[in-house]
Amino acid sequence: MANKAAKGPLFPYIIWIALFVIAPILLVVYYSLLDLNGNFTLANYANFFSSAYLTMTLTSFWYAFLITLFTLIVAYPTAYLLTKTKHKHLWLMFIIIPSWINLLLKTYAFIGIFGLYGPINAFAQSFGIEPTQILFTDFSFIFVAVYIFIPFMIIPIFNALDKLNPTLVYAARDLGANRITTFRRVIFPLTIEGVKSGIQVTFIPALSLFMITRLIAGNQVITLGTAIEQQFLVAQNWGMGSTIAVFLILFMVLIMLFTGQKSKGGRV
Amino acid sequence: MTKLSPGARVYLGIVFIILYAPIFYLIFYSFNSGGTMNNFESFTLEHYQDVFDDSRLLVILINTVIIALLSGLIATVIGTLGAIGIVSVKNKKMRNSILSLNNVLIVSPDVVIGASFLILFTMIGVKLGFTSVLVSHIAFSIPIVVLMVLPKLLEMNTSLIDAAQDLGASKREVLTRVILPYIKPGIFAGFFMAITYSLDDFAVTFFVTGNGFSTLSVEIYSMARAGITLTVNAISGIVFIATVLIVVGYYFVTNRTKVCNTGVQE
Numbered sequence: 001m002a003n004k005a006a007k008g009p010l011f012p013y014i015i016w017i018a019l020f021v022i023a024p025i026l027l028v029v030y031y032s033l034l035d036l037n038g039n040f041t042l043a044n045y046a047n048f049f050s051s052a053y054l055t056m057t058l059t060s061f062w063y064a065f066l067i068t069l070f071t072l073i074v075a076y077p078t079a080y081l082l083t084k085t086k087h088k089h090l091w092l093m094f095i096i097i098p099s100w101i102n103l104l105l106k107t108y109a110f111i112g113i114f115g116l117y118g119p120i121n122a123f124a125q126s127f128g129i130e131p132t133q134i135l136f137t138d139f140s141f142i143f144v145a146v147y148i149f150i151p152f153m154i155i156p157i158f159n160a161l162d163k164l165n166p167t168l169v170y171a172a173r174d175l176g177a178n179r180i181t182t183f184r185r186v187i188f189p190l191t192i193e194g195v196k197s198g199i200q201v202t203f204i205p206a207l208s209l210f211m212i213t214r215l216i217a218g219n220q221v222i223t224l225g226t227a228i229e230q231q232f233l234v235a236q237n238w239g240m241g242s243t244i245a246v247f248l249i250l251f252m253v254l255i256m257l258f259t260g261q262k263s264k265g266g267r268v
Numbered sequence: 269m270t271k272l273s274p275g276a277r278v279y280l281g282i283v284f285i286i287l288y289a290p291i292f293y294l295i296f297y298s299f300n301s302g303g304t305m306n307n308f309e310s311f312t313l314e315h316y317q318d319v320f321d322d323s324r325l326l327v328i329l330i331n332t333v334i335i336a337l338l339s340g341l342i343a344t345v346i347g348t349l350g351a352i353g354i355v356s357v358k359n360k361k362m363r364n365s366i367l368s369l370n371n372v373l374i375v376s377p378d379v380v381i382g383a384s385f386l387i388l389f390t391m392i393g394v395k396l397g398f399t400s401v402l403v404s405h406i407a408f409s410i411p412i413v414v415l416m417v418l419p420k421l422l423e424m425n426t427s428l429i430d431a432a433q434d435l436g437a438s439k440r441e442v443l444t445r446v447i448l449p450y451i452k453p454g455i456f457a458g459f460f461m462a463i464t465y466s467l468d469d470f471a472v473t474f475f476v477t478g479n480g481f482s483t484l485s486v487e488i489y490s491m492a493r494a495g496i497t498l499t500v501n502a503i504s505g506i507v508f509i510a511t512v513l514i515v516v517g518y519y520f521v522t523n524r525t526k527v528c529n530t531g532v533q534e
Contacts, residue, residue: 010353012346013410020407021372024384031387078283081276091280093515098287100511104470104488105504109290112297112305112496119293122306150287200375208377211470215492225379225471232383232475242387245380256375 031242064206075153099151136218160194298501315502339405347413382475396478413458420454
């Protein structure tokens, strides 16, 4: 009886789920089956499997992979060293603050930093290196994306490391494992969940970036996100845009399954 | 604990420098009287003056804040009620499927959310502008509020509710006098997160904003596409100060509620 009355608060929330979670997904699927004139067609899907779109999907994955990899390489040691500092939560807060500064502003900063007359080129010039255009290259794109994602990768890894029972590490050392073996066999496996959620929050957004590609990479790099934006807002071809979105959702589900399932199995 | 080795200190130092350098770089050149971000001529506040003289920009700033506060508030109400409702669902399977649906918008890429909301609003016939942006921000903030409130509800001892009911509290009183005070820190955290989500959002807003309406992110994007203007630097200076104030304020508020809570329990 108490149950029934308590369902009241759920009402607006259920409406929200229906209207903004379920309906949009269905609408995207529906639109992916329409051509420009609103007739049913599978042409968009055929189009997606053409070589142009497949290449784009592959390069998008490649960039997302590189971005995630570099972010992880920077973030893991940072998170590890942070847990060793005296005021670790204070230092973690200092890592998080930059992530609260508007994304657009941080990206905009790099337009100046990487510019032809920017500080990086000025620095290189003092060593006698000719200034080159760093902006609009793969390097600048990946660098800025890694910069943006670093705090988001550090947080889950930091939390995992923070929860790690230090006696396990002492035990490994007492039993004769050296530093590298301890890390490889004890610390890393026990913090793999943090790494996985870090990868989740980096890889999926990296696949769908479009603002950074436009501002930093010019039109050199096209990701799945750029393509969706292009189809929806420039070409006004919602059918094709929705088709790409459908695939992006599918990739997302696959990535979630890959990085998520074991955590449930492992814990029980 | 063990002291950090010099190498470790250098590494952390470099990471911190890289994280903060672009932000301070922006703010530094916001005081440059030359029009560029590469040589500093002399100190000036004219770019800040420009921001405050530009009434269009001010309207956009106000819009951004209004959208953030309003969407945060509404999302917090719906999300908190939703979390309370979810806890009352006793069927495990049902509860898990609601929670999975809850997380869809959190993990979905912004572009997909933006595009699908654009279709939705066009289908329903909502005019793109203030309403569509506000509704979208409410929509993507609700799940984060739920995730912030839910742990607090789950850790709450149900005998508290039983006790209140035994002592003759009505349903309403149980909610307002027992449940809400207990989960207050979670609600605060949810509200705060909703505001930051709203302030930081670019992609979704970019899709659902019409011609006449703009938020700060979208405006900075179009300014940045046109090239470097130090007005954007001045905006970043203002945003940085505001962000630091909000963060400090937030820590102040949460720490105080923590003290209050433990005070009540002991």
